[in-house]
Amino acid sequence: MRNATESLAPMIGQAAEPLPAPEEPGFGAFFDRFAGARVVLLGECSHGTAEFYRARAAITRRLIEAHGFTIVAVEADWPDAAAIDRQLRGRPPEPDGEAPFRRFPTWMWRNTDVAAFLGWLRGWNTGREPGAQAGFYGLDLYNLSASVEAVLRYLDRVDPEAAAVARERYGCLMPWMDEPQDYGRMALSRGYAPCEEGAVETLRDLLEKRRDYAGAGGESYLDAAASARLVKNAEEYYRLMYYGGARSWNLRDTHMFETLCALLEAKGPQSRAVVWAHNSHIGDASRTDMGRERGELNIGQLCRERFGQDAALIGFGTHTGTVACATDWDEPMQVKRVNPSRPDSYEWLAHESGLGRFLLDLREGRLPPALREALMEERLERFIGVIYRPETERWSHYSACTLPEQFDAYVWFDETTAVTPLPGPEEAGPEETFPTGL
Numbered sequence: 001m002r003n004a005t006e007s008l009a010p011m012i013g014q015a016a017e018p019l020p021a022p023e024e025p026g027f028g029a030f031f032d033r034f035a036g037a038r039v040v041l042l043g044e045c046s047h048g049t050a051e052f053y054r055a056r057a058a059i060t061r062r063l064i065e066a067h068g069f070t071i072v073a074v075e076a077d078w079p080d081a082a083a084i085d086r087q088l089r090g091r092p093p094e095p096d097g098e099a100p101f102r103r104f105p106t107w108m109w110r111n112t113d114v115a116a117f118l119g120w121l122r123g124w125n126t127g128r129e130p131g132a133q134a135g136f137y138g139l140d141l142y143n144l145s146a147s148v149e150a151v152l153r154y155l156d157r158v159d160p161e162a163a164a165v166a167r168e169r170y171g172c173l174m175p176w177m178d179e180p181q182d183y184g185r186m187a188l189s190r191g192y193a194p195c196e197e198g199a200v201e202t203l204r205d206l207l208e209k210r211r212d213y214a215g216a217g218g219e220s221y222l223d224a225a226a227s228a229r230l231v232k233n234a235e236e237y238y239r240l241m242y243y244g245g246a247r248s249w250n251l252r253d254t255h256m257f258e259t260l261c262a263l264l265e266a267k268g269p270q271s272r273a274v275v276w277a278h279n280s281h282i283g284d285a286s287r288t289d290m291g292r293e294r295g296e297l298n299i300g301q302l303c304r305e306r307f308g309q310d311a312a313l314i315g316f317g318t319h320t321g322t323v324a325c326a327t328d329w330d331e332p333m334q335v336k337r338v339n340p341s342r343p344d345s346y347e348w349l350a351h352e353s354g355l356g357r358f359l360l361d362l363r364e365g366r367l368p369p370a371l372r373e374a375l376m377e378e379r380l381e382r383f384i385g386v387i388y389r390p391e392t393e394r395w396s397h398y399s400a401c402t403l404p405e406q407f408d409a410y411v412w413f414d415e416t417t418a419v420t421p422l423p424g425p426e427e428a429g430p431e432e433t434f435p436t437g438l
Contacts, residue, residue, distance in 0.1 A: 009352035011371045016358035016412070022054040028062025030359050034312040034408070035067040039260070039303050041275040043282035043315040043407075046338075046384035047105065048324030050420070051413040052316050053113035059314075060274045061120060064134050071263050071273035072121070073137045075281060076101070076109050078226050078259065079146035081138030088122045089133050091219070094153060098146055105386040107324050107333050107421035115422060130219075137226075137263055139256035139277070139299075144234045145177040147227040151202065154224035158213050162205060169198030173235065184238035199235045203228040222266050226259055246295040253281060257302040275299065279315045280383050280399075287405035288381075300406075315407040317382070319351040321416035325388035335418045339390050345380040346403050346410075356414045362404040375404050 020027050034040050042059060044052035063069040074081060080100035086093055101109045118136065125133040148170050155163035172195035176183035187193055206213075206228045213221050233255040240248040256277075264271050275282070277299060285291040285298040303311035320340045324333055341347030350358075361367060362375075381401040382393075389396050403410065 008349050008371070008374055009354075011368065011374070012349055012360065013353035013355055015368055015371055016353060016355055016360045018355055019357040019359055019411070021357070022051065022058040027055070027058045028066075031059045031062060031314075032066070033361070034314070035063060036310075037272070037312040038264070038307050038310040039273050039275060040069070040312045041277070041282045041300055041303060041314065043277065043279040043313075045279050045315070045317050045382055046323045046325070046388070047108045047278065047386045048333075048384075048388075048419050049318065049321070049413075049416045050111075050113055050418065051318070051416045053111065053117070053419060055316065055411060055413075056274075056276050057113065057117035057120075060117070060276075063272075063274055064121075064124065067272075068270075069272045069274055070132070070134045071137065071267060071271060072134060073139050073260050073263060073273050073275045074109075075140055075256070075277035076138040077140050077143035077146070078138040078223075078230050079143045079150055080109070081136055082150070082223050082226075084118060085136045088118060088136055089125050089130070094150070097149075103143070104330050105326065105333070107419055108386060110422045111324075111419040112422065113419060137259075139259045139275070141230045141234045141237060141252060141255045142180075144173070144180045144231060144238075147230040147234070148173065148177070150227035151206070151224055151231065154220060154227075157220075159209070162209070165205075166202045169202050170231070172198055173231070180234065180238045181241070183235075184241055187239045193235070193239055195235050199228075199232040203232045218266070222263075226262065229255070229259065229262070246297075249296050253296075253298045254302070256281070257299050257306075260299070260303075261306070278383070278385065279317075279381075280385075282313055283315050283401070283406040284313060288401040289399050312409070313407045314409045314411060315403075316411045316413070317347050317350060318412070318416040319347055319414045321413075322418040323384060323388055323416070324418040324421065325384065326386055327389065328387065333421060336388055336390065338384070338388075338416070339393055341382060342380055342394070342398065345382060345398065346375075346401070347382055349375075349379075350410075350412045351414055355412065358412045360410045360412065361408075362410060363408050364404075367404065372404050376402055378402050381406075 019030060040063060042056045060072055083097055083100040121134060152163055152166060155166055206225050237248055237251050240251055260273060264273060281298045282300045284301045284304055285296050286301050290296040300313045320338050322335050323338050325336055326333055341351055378400050380398045382397055383399060384397055
């Protein structure tokens with residue numbers, strides 16, 4: 001392994017493109033090569049690292065300003081992101097809507113780097129026509145209660161009779177709003193899905209009445225349809241999570257992919273999106289042991305299958321530093337030291353290249369053939385979510401991957417720092433992605 005590192009690391013150093021700091025004006029221009037894609041997916045190898053957020057913000061700004069991207073879709077719950085999007089695009093807030101990003105892990109989106117990007121995005125949208133504005137959208141499926149409320153608010157406004165029907169259908173889920181995982185336990189113990197039919201029928205009715213509801217505003221309909229889709233998929237997710245295996249993971253990533261496709265369709269054939277999510281969602285799962293051994297798929301894989309070369313998958317990595325995280329679900333945020341990467345990992349090769357920051361274009365024809373062939377040998381890659389346990393890192397945070405097939409490009413920061421959370425209360429959240437927090 002040492003001989004391989006000694007030969008490969010210098011090759012990486014020669015092929016990689018040194019990057020300026022994300023705060024410097026020229027950073028985003030390095031990613032113009034991906035501007036022709038329909039979807040640019042930007043990863044992170046941990047949920048609590050400032051450099052990853054800043055880099056994604058700089059790349060996204062460039063894609064919006066210079067290349068006309070209008071969708072920023074993130075690994076966050078739809079209702080929370082929708083509340084932010086209303087502020088960013090000058091739309092009035094929903095009456096009685098809950099404050100966004102108050103549930104664990106709040107630091108993932110309530111941090112100073114995200115706040116700075118959203119402040120810029122609001123300024124960008126000011127004075128622009130709605131069709132030229134860039135929106136901020138959540139792809140994830142956990143905030144069940146806010147999604148139910150969003151559907152009912154919309155139907156109360158546009159179709160009170162349909163609202164009454166939806167309330168009756170959703171009534172089955174109401175006892176489980178605060179602790180949706182308890183619904184999953186109940187459904188599993190009884191051996192059936194007592195609330196599935198109502199959630200499915202409400203979504204079906206909304207989709208079938210799209211033209212009838214068009215006069216109430218396209219953005220409002222998009223919000224309601226996405227919320228109804230979330231309720232339908234969350235109901236199934238909380239049942240499947242108790243079976244273990246790949247089923248609940250696959251449902252979640254399929255939901256995120258379907259939500260992304262619905263956004264692209266709603267915004268028209270010329271629309272293009274930037275996606276922010278963890279490397280485990282962004283990198284093609286079929287090129288990792290997630291897919292090869294565990295049968296898991298993800299957004300990156302589904303985007304490649306749907307969009308081909310019009311999907312650009314960009315991963316991010318680091319060697320060491322600090323990270324904002326928790327030791328267990330719903331525990332307080334801590335700043336922990338990240339262990340130096342393992343000698344049998346891709347991160348170690350990147351570290352040994354001697355470059356502090358770089359972009360490595362992994363696509364065939366962009367990387368020297370000898371280096372690409374050598375990197376095709378399967379190695380370990382680190383994945384840190386909102387949970388980080390350095391003492392069990394090899395088993396809880398590393399997976400085997402084939403980097404040049406997993407990503408189209410890899411962005412490296414040798415030493416990184418934890419995000420700075422914004423002040424505010426944190427509410428307990430359901431055990432969604434426990435224990436990995438991905």
